[in-house]
Amino acid sequence: MPRSLSCDAIVLATYNVGEADRFCILFTREYGKIAARASAARRIGSKLGSALLPFQRVQVELREWDNGYVITGARRHAACVGTETLPQFLAASEIIELLLMLLEEGEPLPDLFESVVEGLRSETSSPLPHTVRILHLLGHMPSTDMPHFSTFNVDEKGCIEEWIRGDCEKSPMLSAETERTLSSLCESILSDHAGKKQRVPGIKKSMMLAI
Template sequence: MPRVRPIRTEAIVLRQRPLGDADRICVLFSPTRGRVEAVAKGVRKPLSKMSGHVEPLSRGQFGLAQGRSLYVITDAQNLDPWSQLHDDVERMTEALAMAELVDRSTDADAYSGQLYQLLRQSLEALALTSSPEAVRRWFTLRFLDQQGYRPELDACVRCRAEVGPEGNGYAPADGGVICPSCHGAGHGQRLSSPVFRLLRYMRRSSVESTAQVRVDAAASTELERHLRLSLEQALDGRLRSSSFAEDLARAETIGRSAVKSAAESEREEQHRAAI
């Protein structure tokens, strides 16, 4: 049987899970190979040189060899550690939510260049921004677009009438905005003028510009609801848990635990150094 040559690919580490006593299975997202599961051998050992190169929510260059059932990481070079994501609870929460969406929507051995660039751009912005939630919302709109579920915001999805900012509804199952007449007939959830304008602005603006927009609590809650329903519509049949809201709550718990663990480790190191 001919020997399969190792693969080299750039990838973002979406997540990892333990394997045995010393190894981890890393879920990588590659622009040319889509979602790849690969074993990182020995990375749970204290002196592992590879462990720092396969951290979740980091970008690297990887060598992969085909094993019996999974790839094996033969070497790894960290390109972007994005340490700011790991040091801040809110950034970690939003980054995990974006990684979860990519994880769910990507197949193995599938070209994913556009989505890879979107995730990379969003994580880079997330590492620098003071508005992590805004970056994740910007990512979500473009993710929906790439999945073929771009919300219609210019014309009523039921009667095709042009819509202004007032009196509209929003119906993800129908594909977007509902005009005042159709909304008055019982179609769609209320779409307030501020959120309607914000959705349009986010659609045409850069992530940096979107992150500068201040959103009050009521508009923020409404916007999250509409985006969540749109995501559930887009990922119907591919969701691994009951709702995206539960995933966000789980991501926040993981994010807080990760930041807490990192802080505790740093304190322990400082304590040992002081002894």
């Protein structure tokens, strides 16, 4: 018998399948990363269509079958992702891409879910503090007493430690050079664990040069 589930989820990505269905990659608070199909979500008048879009935080109703999940209902959460400006959109895109590259399916990570929600709602243009926090929660970020941070001063290490603990809205105390060094470290960690580089930072750099 299929099992009915209800969960708080962030839509990481969607893909159109068939004539009117939508295949969704979700990061849920209760079940971690899952893939689910929404039948007829792209038909005119479908209540699922407007809710099941990337960056949205939704409450989803699921039916779990032997061959996967089917979405039977979805409504947008009151606290939706802030992507009103281009910098916000690009920062959110980096966070989403990071999750798609690193998350394993079916592993509940409630602390990470809360951190991601905070990151996606942030009004700052840099996703770096949240990237540091996410990598830490996934067990990939080295501690600041490791050789990776030998060129960082005490204040800079303190700032990074605040980010690791979850205070990602703390005003950065990093010089432009140190921020570039930290960004390169995060990119290297991501590449080592995912086997490829993020695309969004390069796109963001090209867009900023064109503006």
